[in-house]
Amino acid sequence: MSKIKKRKEKLSIYLAKTGAEHDISKVIHLEKSIKPIEMDVSGIGATLYVKKESLKPPPPWVKLFTEHQELPENLFGNRQTVGAAFVAQLKSRLFIFTFGTGFHLVKNEAIERDFGLRVTLNSVDPDKLRSLDKASYDHNPLNSRTQSSIDLGIFDLDVDSEMDMLYAVTGASKVPIFGSQVTGRDALTLFLETNLNELKNILLEALDRYESDLPKEFEWFENIQRIKDTDIQAVLDLELDDAFSRKNFKNIWLGEPEITDWESQIGYSFDLYSKTPRHVVLQIKDLVEYFNTNNIPLESDKFKSQIIHINDNEYNSTKKWSAYRCLYAEVSVGKEQYILRNGQWYSVNIDFVQRIDKYLEELDTYAFEFPTYSHDKEEDYNDFVAKTQNNIELMDKKLTQIGSPYDKIEFCDLIRNSSEFIHIKYYRSSATLSHLFSQGSVASEAFISDSSFRKRLNEKLPNSTKLACTDTRPDPSSYRIVYAIATNRTIPQELPFFSKVTLKNAIKVLKTLNYNVSISAIKVNPELEVKKKCKPKK
Incomplete structure (x- = not known):
């Protein structure tokens, strides 16, 4: 008798931030879930949250056919879009598995960013990669994906260790329990034969690799990282506000966030009234003066709503940005170095800063x-x-x-x-x-x-x-x-x-x-x- 082939499951695993285990409402949109079901799983505390769904009627164009003649029931659908989040608690940490559209149940601000990517970098063979997503910060941040039909090394996939940031990696797994291939972004994605009682060992391995130092082939990954955590972004905006309040503009610049055709313009303005000055160059002191004149508080939120216009020879606005996007700032918090550029905060490894200098x-x-x-x-x-x-x-x-x-x-x-x-x-x-x-x-x-x-x-x-x-x-x-x-x-x-x-x-x-x-x-x-x-x- 032939052996029945075991079904492979796609597992998308997120790690919740520390402290979330005490209040599940910080992690899961409970209002979007039906009553949770406690699961009896070996070695872990587990709860299943299934997404609420309402039966959706077929689109209006279906009547063109159904009114013409009788057709088979549910020919055009009427099926629910199923989704679930499976929450597992292990070693005082919460892991969230999402299935179908279950990722809509997870609160983005509650998860550890780059959890899957870090686990993957510690689990993948660096010479057997298939795909990577990256972003450059050379001119403007450009996102791109490099894929290969054969196994390649990290730098064969066209990565510049000083100019690119990794977002996602897929490659051959060196960890048997993870299966033959592993993919990492915010979530760790595995495709393997398993059951619920085997999840404990998978999670223990993932947590250990998340907390481990990166191998030397990927150490440069920590040179610069985009800050995705909204809480950290808010703290850095407060640091920026503090610099504004102290009138400390030494490490704050104002400039175009992208290349512009400067030959076709006469300058920049902070509104379009006729008496408003058009500045030949962008300078932070001019924007501060505009805020003070108009009784606008020097706060990050105000920079996000303030518009900077490029003026043509007829004093018309040909392009505009938020003032926040035009800010370039460098902020130190303890030993950490952060940079605001093009409306995005980055964390910069201090050793990398020193090497460049x-x-x-x-x-x-x-x-x-x-x-x-x-x-x-x-x-x-x-x-x-x-x-x-x-x-x-x-x-x-x-x-x-x-x-x-x-x-x-x-x-x-x-x-x-x-x-x-x-x-x-x-x-x-x-x-x-x-x-x-x-x-x-x-x-x-x-x-x-x-x-x-x-x-x-x-x-x-x-x-x-x-x-x-x-x-x-x-x-x-x-x-x-x-x-x-x-x-x-x-x-x-x-x-x-x-x-x-x-x-x-x-x-x-x-x-x-x-x-x-x-x-x-x-x-x-x-x-x-x-x-x-x-x-x-x-």
């Missing part, structure tokens, strides 16, 4: 003093520098095709002494600096590695810098890449942290190619920082 300490300062930045537009400043300084050629706006016919890049803004490629950016936000650092490394790499790019670029280079033969690879050690940032802050020390990370990675690429690399701060005329415009009266 130490790396940037060795960065050369460019031995040239740029003229003071006093211009509304970067292109005007670049033109001014080229016309007033010796041995400097203008390259701004001279786009060169790279890759496809539709992809073009600005090789640099200025060339000094025929061999120093200077990239200039007025500091507005971490997003604009990320764009600057990325452009510098991409253009410089193409200059060395792509003869077709060199040929097209050579047509636009000044005579003093033209290459004798574009087919011959230039010697990068003969050139210097310069990042020049218009700001009155001390750089790189006072750059926002994420900008430091992108700068560090750009420098690493350039030095690997054997370029010389320097950084320079361009002094900004204080009058430019306070320059305002108002809509003219008609």
Whole structure:
């Protein structure tokens, strides 16, 4: 007689926060559940919560058919959407298994975020991964998923350990009790043959791996983590409010949360009334002044409701963000370091912060003093520098095709002494600096590695810098890449942290190619920082 194959079950396991075991209403939406059923399960306290469901009538379009003729009963449905949450208590912790639509019964704020991901990282073979979800914080946070039909190592799935955050991982399990494959996000997801009496050992193993240190292959996972816990977010907003109340703006910036076409605008405003100033640049002190003038409390909630407008030449709003999304702040709570960027709080490992700062300490300062930045537009400043300084050629706006016919890049803004490629950016936000650092490394790499790019670029280079033969690879050690940032802050020390990370990675690429690399701060005329415009009266 053939052996009956045991059914495999999909288990989605969440871990409740400590303390929830004393009040189940903190974890489960009891109002959405029918009367709970106590379950007799070996080794654990267990309760089953089944989601309330009401029979839903078929959609109205069904009558088109049922009124025409008699049809089989329930042809179009009328079935309930079943869901349940199975709560297990073990070692003073609550675990929640969800089935069907049972996840609607679980209160998101009550669960340990990344529980499943951490268990998975401690349970999966790092060389046998199939899928991962990640988010970058380079320009704007971008979410993406990388999948493979074969087992791959973590870095074969295109992960940058300093620029990406992991959200979910799927791979081959090294833990027999978890089955052959394990997936982790907030929930730990397993697919295996089991029964309720075997859950105790599964949960004990999961809890042990959750509380263990990560293996060295995944230690970088803890460099930066997005804060999803609403309670922690609220505490960090209070820390921000405290800094506002003390007028401590040293580690608070205001800037665009994304790359914008600054050439097509005249400035920013905090409302659209005709007498409201349009600020040439975004600065926290201007927003604070607006709040004070309008008797608006300096509180995080008010920043979330306050709108910042981009104004075009006709003083119309072409784009807008919440002021909270434009805030960049760095907050320390005890030994923990937190960063607010693009409306999202992040936790940053202090060791990671120190490694980045130490790396940037060795960065050369460019031995040239740029003229003071006093211009509304970067292109005007670049033109001014080229016309007033010796041995400097203008390259701004001279786009060169790279890759496809539709992809073009600005090789640099200025060339000094025929061999120093200077990239200039007025500091507005971490997003604009990320764009600057990325452009510098991409253009410089193409200059060395792509003869077709060199040929097209050579047509636009000044005579003093033209290459004798574009087919011959230039010697990068003969050139210097310069990042020049218009700001009155001390750089790189006072750059926002994420900008430091992108700068560090750009420098690493350039030095690997054997370029010389320097950084320079361009002094900004204080009058430019306070320059305002108002809509003219008609």
